[in-house]
Structure formats: C-alpha cells, structure tokens
Amino acid sequence: MTKTQIYKFGGASVKDALAIQNLAEILRNRLRNNFVIVVSAMGKTTNQLETLLSLKLNGQEYSENSAILKEFHLEICRALFPDEHVIFPKIENYFILLHHELNKPISKHNYDEYYDRIIGFGELLSSRIVMEFLCSQGMLILWQDARELISTDSDFRFAKIDWVRTRRNCQSQLKPKLEQFPVLTQGFIGADSTGRPTTLGREGSDFTAAILAASLDAGSVTIWKDVPGVLNADPKIFKDTTLFQELDYEQAAQMTFYGASVIHPKTIKPLANAGIPLFVKSFLNPNESGTKIHSLAKTESIPTFILKKDQILVSLKVTDFTFIEEKHIHLVYEQLQGLKLRVNMLQTSAITISIVIDSQLFKLEQLLEHLKGDFEVRYNEGLELLTVLHPDHDTIPALLDGFEVLIEQNTRNTIQIVRRVK
Incomplete structure (x- = not known):
C-alpha cells in the first residue's frame, strides 16, 4: 500500500481567496488517498485572536476587533462561495462559540488554559473554509478535528x-479514513486526556505534520512556504x-534551535527518528524542487543568519559576594522551567548569570518576582538576538553597523550577538 503523504500549508498560503485557490491548484493533480492536509490559521488570525485575549484580560471592549476578524473570514468566503453556501452559517456558529468562550472569566492565573481555548479558533475556521472550497472544486475530502488525534498533557500553550x-x-481513527479519502485537519492544536483544548507552541503546525507523519509511518512531509525552500537567512x-x-x-535541527522560522523547532526530531524525509517547497512556484531534509544529505557549511526580535536580556548578580556556582544556575533554570521560558542564550561570569529569553505576557514580571530574593536583577527589553552559523568573520562588522552590542558569544562554528539600535 502507498505510504501516506502529509502536506502542511501555513498561514501565508491560506491568507486570502487567491491563496486558497492557489492551494487548490497545487492539490488538484497531486491529491489522492492516503493524503493528509494540515492547515494553519489564515494570515495574521492568531495575532488578532491574541489581541482579543489582551483586550479581554485588561477589561476592555473587544467586540469591534472580533467583528473585524469575522468580516475578514466572511470576505474570503464571499470570494470563494455562492451566497447560499453552507460555509456562512458555519462561520457564524464558530464566532458564537468564540464569544461564548470569551465571556468566561480570565485572570493571570488561568491565562494559559484560557489562551488555548480561544486561540485554536483560527485553525478551526481556516480548515473548514479550505475543506469546503476543495470539495466545491470536485475534490472529495474529509474534515478531521485534530483535537481527536493529537493527545497531549495539560501544559497549556506548550503541551507535550x-x-x-x-x-x-x-491508527484507529485516521488511517481507516485515509484508505478511502484524503483528510484535512488543523495544525497547532490538540487536547489533554480530559478533552480540554491545548496548543503546541506558536507556529506549531509544522510539528503537527511531523506528529501525524510519525504516527502514521508516513512516506514524507511537505511544508509549503512563501520562500523557495530553506534559505541561509530570512529574505525579508x-x-x-x-x-x-x-x-x-x-x-x-541546529538552525531551528537557534530560531530559524522556516521550520518549527520540534518538527525535525520525530521525522529523523522515523527516517521520514521533509520537503520545504514554495507554494508560489510549486514545481520547483525546494529543499529536502533527510539523513543522507551532504552538509553545507554556508554562513547562516538567524535573527530573533523582541528579546529580553536578564542579568542576575549574586548578592552575598560568592561566585556563581552550579546551584545558582540550577535555581534560575528551575524558575524558567516553571514559567515555560526557553533560554535563547546563556552567559556566566564570576558573579553574574545573563540569559536571553523571548518576550511573553506576564512571564518577565513573574520571573523577576521569583528571583529577586536570591539575585540583584536587571533587564533590557526590545533587543535582537543575531545568531550566525558557520560565520564568515569578514561579514560580521556590517551586521553591527548602527547597533550597540550588549553581549557577544563565540564558539568554533557559531557567533551570537545581543544588539539594539543605537
């Protein structure tokens, strides 16, 4: 029997009606049984849902923002479907459910669980619209709720x-369907053992594709992007x-660890363990070869540039005139783990620990509160972390022109620089 193929389409590939029509053309001559399509939320929908959450948390009116988000999806549907199509009451129903959730109480203490209940609506909306459009184009496809497949723990926003x-x-729910029809589902979302919605971390749809591939013993995964494949830097x-x-x-995996946004960092491991090749291709030029990630590739030592924005540098200084020891680092990491904060860069000196982390709502103030009893704490926000793999040292000065360097760290094959605009 032919092995299952997984196609994942990100937000840019379903951002409007033309993009969805392009997606249909990509699938038209490729679609068959044993095919899973994973879609992300449309365009910047996840960001807009996060704005709704922020307004709700701050006690501000969010109905206007919700109406704008609803109209965005309805406008796409009007361009794709006749007025009487079933998709319109389905969109209406999703927004009724969204407001039902938004009417529930929210606080800093239940924010992560609340976040996961709200944020998955983007994927639910996009997957319904895409599935209905593909069916209208003569492609018979089944819709699958990913929360019935992707089982996680209750670590909301970063579920394992x-x-x-x-x-x-x-194997029990999806595989029998795939023997007869292609299946379309959502990225990014799952559910815990009690059925509560969870998410896999921002941009987690790539990871969903890898999870499904490993669980179905798939033949390959293809991620469709707005770039030709994996590049040595973000062309934007x-x-x-x-x-x-x-x-x-x-x-x-090394590139994703340092923050290369073309692939979610958790995607590689399950595919590598199962020996499943990953293709990264352009939905703008679908017949181009793109990039193949597999076990037999020749390593290319091309200088690679990865820039992470909105970073926070936290400097922790011991207050009792002792030197930094393993217990201090353990204490810091214990608090970071409890807050689900990932360290993007670590540097120690005789009396200080410096860490670079992503900016996340509430997390910095909670971290400072936990550590202020053991350290003198200082921090800088709004920074950039530049990582260069296999650096050509002649190019580094140009990358720092107009910037102030706060921390620099070098190893044999990697340079990391924390910088801010002068």
Missing part, C-alpha cells in the same frame, strides 16, 4: 505529546540569500 495515545488515535531581512538544496536532520 502523548505519543502512545496519539499513535493509537491516528537579509539580502542575497542562498537556497539549501538539501540538509541533513542535524543541520536543520
């Missing part, structure tokens, strides 16, 4: 996969980028 239950769900930020024709799993 229950691999045994997820595989069992996929850097000029003269280079396309990797192929990468091995280790090199790709």
Whole structure:
C-alpha cells in the first residue's frame, strides 16, 4: 500500500481567496488517498485572536476587533462561495462559540488554559473554509478535528505529546479514513486526556505534520512556504540569500534551535527518528524542487543568519559576594522551567548569570518576582538576538553597523550577538 503523504500549508498560503485557490491548484493533480492536509490559521488570525485575549484580560471592549476578524473570514468566503453556501452559517456558529468562550472569566492565573481555548479558533475556521472550497472544486475530502488525534498533557500553550495515545488515535481513527479519502485537519492544536483544548507552541503546525507523519509511518512531509525552500537567512531581512538544496536532520535541527522560522523547532526530531524525509517547497512556484531534509544529505557549511526580535536580556548578580556556582544556575533554570521560558542564550561570569529569553505576557514580571530574593536583577527589553552559523568573520562588522552590542558569544562554528539600535 502507498505510504501516506502529509502536506502542511501555513498561514501565508491560506491568507486570502487567491491563496486558497492557489492551494487548490497545487492539490488538484497531486491529491489522492492516503493524503493528509494540515492547515494553519489564515494570515495574521492568531495575532488578532491574541489581541482579543489582551483586550479581554485588561477589561476592555473587544467586540469591534472580533467583528473585524469575522468580516475578514466572511470576505474570503464571499470570494470563494455562492451566497447560499453552507460555509456562512458555519462561520457564524464558530464566532458564537468564540464569544461564548470569551465571556468566561480570565485572570493571570488561568491565562494559559484560557489562551488555548480561544486561540485554536483560527485553525478551526481556516480548515473548514479550505475543506469546503476543495470539495466545491470536485475534490472529495474529509474534515478531521485534530483535537481527536493529537493527545497531549495539560501544559497549556506548550503541551507535550502523548505519543502512545496519539499513535493509537491516528491508527484507529485516521488511517481507516485515509484508505478511502484524503483528510484535512488543523495544525497547532490538540487536547489533554480530559478533552480540554491545548496548543503546541506558536507556529506549531509544522510539528503537527511531523506528529501525524510519525504516527502514521508516513512516506514524507511537505511544508509549503512563501520562500523557495530553506534559505541561509530570512529574505525579508537579509539580502542575497542562498537556497539549501538539501540538509541533513542535524543541520536543520541546529538552525531551528537557534530560531530559524522556516521550520518549527520540534518538527525535525520525530521525522529523523522515523527516517521520514521533509520537503520545504514554495507554494508560489510549486514545481520547483525546494529543499529536502533527510539523513543522507551532504552538509553545507554556508554562513547562516538567524535573527530573533523582541528579546529580553536578564542579568542576575549574586548578592552575598560568592561566585556563581552550579546551584545558582540550577535555581534560575528551575524558575524558567516553571514559567515555560526557553533560554535563547546563556552567559556566566564570576558573579553574574545573563540569559536571553523571548518576550511573553506576564512571564518577565513573574520571573523577576521569583528571583529577586536570591539575585540583584536587571533587564533590557526590545533587543535582537543575531545568531550566525558557520560565520564568515569578514561579514560580521556590517551586521553591527548602527547597533550597540550588549553581549557577544563565540564558539568554533557559531557567533551570537545581543544588539539594539543605537
């Protein structure tokens, strides 16, 4: 029997009616049984839902923002469907459910769980619209709620996969359907053992595709992007980028670890463990080869530039005139783990620990509160973390022109620089 193929389409590939029509053309001559399509929320929908959450949390009126988000989806539907199509009452129903959730109480203490109940509506909306449009184009496709497949723990916003239950769900629920029809589902979302919605971390739809691939023993995963494949830098930020024709799993994992946004960092591991190749291709030029990530790739030591914005540098100084010891680092990491904060860079000196983390709502103030009894704490916000893999040292000065460097760290194959505009 033919092995399952997984296609994942991100927010840019379903951002408007033309993009969805383009998606349909990509699938038209490729779609068959044993095919899973994973879609993200449309365009910037996740950001807009986060704005609704922020307004709700601050006790501000959010109905106007919700109406704008609803109209955005309805406008796409009007361009794709006749007025009497069933999609319109379905969109209406999703927004009724969204407001039902938004009417529930929210606080800093239940924010993560509340976040996961709200934020998944983006994927539910986009998957319904895309599925209905593909069916209107003569492609018979089944819709699947990913929360019935992706089983997780209750670590809201950063849920960990229950691999045994997820595989069992996929084999018992999804595999029989795939023998007859292609299936379309959502990225990013799952559910815990009691059925409460969870999410896998921002941009987690790539990870969903990898989870499904590993659970179905798939033949390949293809991620469709608005770039030609995996590049050595973000073309929106850097000029003269280079396309990797192929990468091995280790090199790709290293790039995602440091923040390369083309692939979610958790995507590589399940595919590498199962030996499933990953293709990154352009939905703008679908017949181009893109990048293949697999175990047999030749390693290319091309300088690679990764820029993470909205970073926070936290400096922790011991207050009792002792030197930094393992217990101090353990204490800091214990608090970071409790707050689900990932360290993007760590540097120690005789009496200080410096960490660079992503900016997250509430998390900085909670971290400072936990650590102020043991350290003198200072921090800087609004920074950038530039990572250069396999650096050509002649290019570094140009990258720092107009910036103040707060911290720099060098290893044999990597340079990391925390910088801010002068």
